[in-house]
Structure formats: C-alpha cells, structure tokens
Amino acid sequence: MYQCVSLLLLLMGRGVLSQKVEVCSKTVINSCSDCIRSGAYCVWCKQLNFTKPGQQEAARCDTLAQLLEKGCMERDIINPQNILSVSKNTALSTSTFAKEEPTQLRPQEVNLKLRPGLPRTFKLDFQRVEGYPVDLYYLMDLSYSMEDDLRSIKSLGNELFKALQGITKQGRIGFGSFVDKTVLPFTNTNPEKLKKPCADKEQFCQPAFGYRHVLSMTGNEADFKREVDKQRISGNLDSPEGTLDAIMQAAVCGDRIGWRNSSTRLIVLTTDDGFHMAGDGKLAGILEPNDERCYMDNQLYSKSNYMDYPSVGQVASQLEKNNIQPIFAVTKNMENVYRELSRMIPKSEVGVLSEDSKNVVELIEAAYNRLSSKVTVTHDALPDNVRVTYTPLCPGGGPAGDKGVCDNVKVGQMVSFNVTVTADECIDGELSFLIGPLGIKDKLKVNLSTRCECDCDDPQEDNHPYCNGKGKVNCGMCSCKAGFVGQKCECSIGEKDESSLRAACRKDNGTECEGRGDCVCGICQCYALQGGSTYYGTHCECENESCEKFQNKLCGGNGKCRCKNCECNPDYEGTACQCKKSDEQCRTPGGSVCSGRGTCQCNQCKCIEGYQRPYCLTCPACLTPCITKGKCIECLGFQTGPFSKNCSQTCKSINEFEMVETLPPGKPCDVRDVENCRVFFTIKQLDGEDNYSAQILKTRECPELPNIYAIIGGSIVVVAMIGFLILLLIKGLIHMNDLKEFRKFENEKKKSKWAKGENPLFNSATTTVANPTFTGE
Structure with missing residues (x-):
C-alpha cells in the first residue's frame, strides 16, 4: 500500500512539474505590437466586436487559453512564432585529402527570427577530421637556468617531428624564445652584462633580449634542427620571466609566425620559472598598458621595454580569438602556478618536465590528446538581452549551461549539442554572433532578429x-x-487634438480615467461594479465599496461610504465610525480634556508629539522647565538677565508667579543669574502646551567677595620672602665655591719644593754679556 501511494505521488509530481505555466503579464497595451512585446505567451484577438461596451481594447491581449475561453475565434488570434532557417549546411568532411577545406561543424549559418522571451532550440554537430593539419610553435625560456634543457631540445628535434607526423601528415613546427625585458630591475643594464648576461664561465651566451621569433612554421626537419642548433642561452636578474609578452606576440603576429587558416594551432611553452604580469612594468617605470598588437622588427619584440606586460585576461582573450591552444611544459616546482594559469585560459594543458626536459615529446603527445579529445562549444560576445545555452548530446551527456562540453571524443566520432537561443527584448534590425568549439576555426554564424510586429491581414x-x-x-x-x-471613431473632436482630449481624462497625468472607464471626447465614462454600483467622479476615482470596515460592516454601520472615506453619523467618529463620541476617559481630575495637550478621539487622548497617555501629562523626551524657563524666572523675580527689557512679552508662558520666603519641600530648580548668584524656584505646568506657574525664593545665594587688601599684602610678603631666599641661595653658592678654591690652593702649597724665601716665579738668566770697556772700577 505504501509503495503504491509513493508511486502515485511521484507520477502526480512529475505531471505538475512538466506542465508549462503560460502567463501574460500585461502593462500598458494600446496596440497588437504592445501585446506581442509584453510577454512570450501574450497573444492578440483581432476579432471585430470582441470587446464589450465600456471595456478597454487591452482586453484583446491575453494568453491563448484565456482568449479562446472569452470567445475569440482561433483564426482571429495573432500569435507570432519563432522562425529558423538554415542558409548554409555543408556536410561534414571525413578526411583531409579532398581539395576543399575540411568541414568539422554543421550547420555553418542559420537565421533566427525570435519572439521575445520565447526560446528556440536547434542541433549543432561536430566531428574531428582525421589527419587535420597541426601547427606547433615551440616557445622556449632561454634564461640561464634552462641551459641543460636547451641541449636536450637540440638533440630531440627528430623525435619532435616524428611525434608530429604521428599526429598528422600535415604537421608544421616553428620556434621562438624569450627571457625578459632588458631594463632594471629585470635585467642588469651594465653594457658588458647586456652583451653577456650569463655567468663568466659560460662561453656561449647571447645578449639579453625580451622575445625573439626564430623560425616560422615549416615542415622541413633540417630547417628546424639548423635554427635550434644556433640558439644560445641568455640571462636576466629576477626569477619571473617575460612569458606573457612572448605568448601575446606569438598569438597576434600570425603572418610572422606562419599560422595556417585551417589548422589546429598549438603553442608549447617550456620554462622553469613563473611569469611577470600586467602592472609589474611599473617597477621599471613602464606605464603604457599592453595594446595587444604585433610589434616585430628584425624578429625581435620591439616594444618590450616600452609597453607593460599583458594581463592574463588579455592573453586568454587573444588565444581564444586566434584559436590557439597552449601546452605549458614546466618543471615540477612550477606545476601549481601554471595549473592556476590554465584554469583561466580555455583549452590549455599543463605537463611536468623532467630535470633535463627529455620527456618533452611524450608530454606534448599526451597534452595534445587531452586537448583534442575534449570538445567545448561556446560563443563570442552576445548582443544585449540575448541568452544562449548548450545541452551536450555526447555519449557521457552533461548539464546545460553557457558552454557545452563533451569528453573522450575520438577522431572521426561525431558529437552533437542542442543550442537554445532566447531574445529577452525586441532588437532593432538584424544582429549576428558566432558559435563554435574552442581552439577550432570552424564557426556557426547566427543571424538574429526579433518578431515584435503584428501581421493582421x-x-x-x-x-x-x-x-x-x-x-x-x-x-x-x-x-x-x-x-x-x-x-x-464615434467622437468628433473639431479643432481640438486627440492628445488634449485624452489629457482631460487623466488625473495628475496618471492613467486615463484611473483605468476604471473610457475617455470619450474628453469625458470619462465610468465602468460598472459587480454589485450594481458604478465608479464615479471626474476621473472615475470614486467608488463606495472600499471604505474601512468595523465588525464586518462598511463604516461600522454608523455612517456612509463616500469616495473611499467614511462620513460618520453625528454621534460617531473614527476612520470606520467605530467610536461613539465621548470624552469621559480623556478628562483629568481637574476637568480638562487631555490636559490641553491633545485631542480626544474614540474616548482616548491623542497627545501632541512627546506627551504620553492617558492624559498627556508628562513628556519624557521634552526638556524640563527648570532648564527652559530659568532666564524668565530671573527676569520676573529680580528684573535682571537677557529678557529684562521685554520680560512681560517674552515670558508670558509663566502666567502665575509669586515671591516666597521658603519653598515647599522637595528639590527645587536653581539657575545662575548675571551676578553669578543662585536663584531657587519651583515651576508647575498648567493645562495647555506652554502654560506654567512658579514660586520664586526671595533670597539669592551669592558668593562672598574676596578681601583685596589681604590678597595684595600677602602677595607683597610672599614676593619679598622669595627674593630673600634667592639671595641667600646665591650667597651660599658663592661661599661654597670660594671655600673649594681655597682648599685646592692649600693642597698645592703643601706639595711645593722651593725654599720659603725664594720666589717660585723667578728664573735666572741663561746668557751673560760682558762689556769689554768696563774696567770694574
């Protein structure tokens, strides 16, 4: 029993899910074209007298089922459908030996005329031709660390050609090399180092360069071997290389490289390091972004030092545009880096080189087989509001999406894809776009236009x-x-134009007659309601059925509905006349209604902003009168302060005040007046929004004046004492210094060796001159 119920529910669920729900979401419909443009399932009835009196012509627009139900004849229904025509459908080629260019994709051109929002699906077939031509461009890193790899490539020339011949008899091979930009900080710019950037022990070293195209595509094995043998290692400073510069030039310089129009194009890149990318050129002061154009002079990339490295996105775009599939043959330490790069470049593969690169031939064969066995169908840039999805019909199947993918496709095996094209909006004129497998030249051209007009005959x-x-x-x-x-055409407008008559039927430039009537000669003729009543008013804006209800009665049964608003009987009030008029619950103990700070509605106070129910007595959000009325208290009680000149007018909100000897118990308010005295008072709010009474204490609390004479006398004594202490301090310092010098003199005196009667400063003469004429007498 349980199994039977489960099976029944499953079948019911599938039935519900498989049903197509057709909906016509109408907006402003004034013609058949407006109807067709408003949705994929909107159709138009052109039958005469289909609309009823007072009914708008927009009623002609609805789903097919609804119009048939309303009595429209099927022959009078306008329902444009999608149109597909194939303008070129050449049969697929079985080999490459025919004189004509081989065909791997069909159809080659289709014309689609689509109803907006209505998808159209067609079938696309692809079959790899056996022996399809292959162009392989070997792009090698010649930085110094690749020295042993270069030797291996020179010895593997024969094996490369044999591997290529195993893939196709129409294979050609080319060669290019790269290092990095020859500017600091990427390369040593010393003239000697530019000529020989390798280590001093290296005898065979070519000058530094960015990218060099060595050999265009050739099928001559001897040419390839001769040119590769001429290659020498070079060098640079940093680890990353100018790899993206080289790939970009190899992709865009098609005439120099020698790519054939009908061939599988491969770039095999061998390196042992990472790569510079867009923005790194700023380190060398290179600010001009890469413009994705070919600059090849004398086989060298001439803009290497003047243009920044390309971004990964630019490289991926040019590779896809030129149908080139890269194979990254890198060392083990760079595998993860290039696998991340491969994820961003469609139709690319990564292989790991051995230490001496001797496995490069096997690596190329394996990568080519992986690339060629995976067919990925996608499109180029689509027109606005156009969507394309693919459903693979290959043996393994696959989910629908913006790409169609079939894996493990063998040579000669045909795979198919269901291509679904949808135009979400009407398109002016005819547009076109291309669909095809990545890395393959063959493309399907789709010419697209939309059907947004009605052919009513x-x-x-x-x-x-x-x-x-x-x-x-x-x-x-x-x-x-x-x-x-x-x-x-029943209305003659005379000298007036139709737009002015229709404008008279619009309220505030809105919909004619609010959508509830027809505009006839500038006057709204309102529709009838189901209950027998009608819309009314100048613009049919009124009706008496939509007023608020109370106890399931319009206007509570205590009033009449007039143009969506309740008009209450004299004894009732409220939006739905639900309240009997009374203010009993709104009166304060003093007898006022809502304390004069609100209105009584439905026997409840509706207070002005800030005041609270039930009687609008308190206002938690308002400033207290202790703060707001302080200046008026000073003015009224002591005739001072900023309001003293016009106190009676400025402070008329305090209707009652008295001067008292003592204030009632409790914490009074206090303010500072202009003389810095504290004024104490109590204040009470009376009925009304700004109505107060106050009691003011007669005596103020003023601060005592300072004793000027005592302050001056004390200041003089303090200054004199400070001066005396400073003099004593100076005298003490001088005495201490003199005492120190005297003791020093005494110590020096004790150390002297001269006699007490001798002058230690006197020295006898060193030379004596005698006068020969002096006799001594």
Missing part, C-alpha cells in the same frame, strides 16, 4: 462600417481619420 477599406465610416480597421481596432477619436 486587415481589410484595405478606409471607411470601414465598424469604424462608423470614419476610419479603417487595424488588428481589430479602429484607426480613425483626423478629427475623429473613440473606440469606433
């Missing part, structure tokens, strides 16, 4: 009886002559 009678002889029929509607308007 109307009678050519200019004075049709349906239009009262004043116009002709257009898709079931009347197109009136000049001077006549109305659904059937």
